Amino acid sequence: MKSRPSLAPLTLALLLSATPALASEDTEAESPAPEEQAQPEPAPAPPAPPPFAFTKPVFDETWATIGLGVGMVPSYAGSDDYIAFPLPLIAGRVGGVGIAPNGPGFVLDLNPGKPGLAPRKRARLAFGPAFRFRNDRNNRIGDEVVARAGKLDAALEVGANVAVSIPNVVKPFDQLNLGVQARRDVLGAHGGWVIEPQVGYRALVGKGFTLQAQASIEIVTDRFADYYFSVTPGQSAASGLAQFRADGGVNRIGTTAILAYDLDRNPLNGGWSLTGVGGYSRLIGDSADTPYTAVRGDANLFILGAGVAFTF
Secondary structure (H helix, E strand, O other), X not given: OOOHHHOHHHHHHHHHHOOOOOOOOOOOOOOOOHHHOOOOOOOOOOOOOOOXXXXXXXXXXOEEEEEEEEEEEEOOOOOOOEEEEEEEXXXXXXXXXXXXXXXXXXXXXXXXXXXXXXXXXXXXXEEEEEEEEEOOOOOOOOOHHHHHOOOOOOEEEEEEEEEEEEEOOOOOOOEEEEEEEEEEEOOXXXXXXXXXXXXXXXXXXXOOEEEEEEEEXXXXXXXXXXXXXXXXXXXXXXXXOOOEOOOOEXXXXXXXXXXXXXXXXXXXXXXXXXXXXXXXXXXXXXXXHOHHHHOOOOOEEEEEEEEEEEEO
């Protein structure tokens, strides 16, 4: 869930550079006699230090944010029944490798750039492995008719993420990310591929707040669509739903927003923060037309959650 980490050090850089250095003037003119010398003017008071100027930033070569929340999510993709579900968060940087959340999973950035206080002026290429856990219709199926069709196996999708990060797009210290992920199930559940283009934006909003927003499109292969959205003869007999054969293509479009608030309003020193998340996505094509969605559920899917995190 959040990415204020890369923005907070940049804020400190701006604040630190705001402290002017005091200069002195030398003169070669002959000094007048003591009785003729003008009384020296009082020295100006030193400027007040900027906020957080003496705070050691937590976002250095190694840092981490760990959090946990709870959200209301559909009981499966296409369900109109909502269940409470844990929302874990992990983000940080360890050994020069960045870590960021990726839905129920994470991505690694093998080129996170140098840590420090200077704001980036150029675009950066981020790349690394991507992981996503998927447990649709694996447990807690809210609809008893869909439940009679049987449970599905959990999937672990593993692949790669490539993105371009562009700083200072709309305001100082914001960041625009344009990327794409390609992942394949390695547990033998759906056994297909998922291609996910993504557009993300991150910025400081007021004092202590960080906002992240992301929009994405999920494109799936036939094996993925057939596993989650087809109604086989056996499933039809068990549930009473009509048989249906699903093909791959664009599976869903969606957007998610995450707002984090630092409890001491100091975005540099780590510590506790509160996080809120909201999202909307819509199933498209066969994922919307399958009886699991069209008859028993809804193609419009929502997520709403809140949590707490600690950065150190």
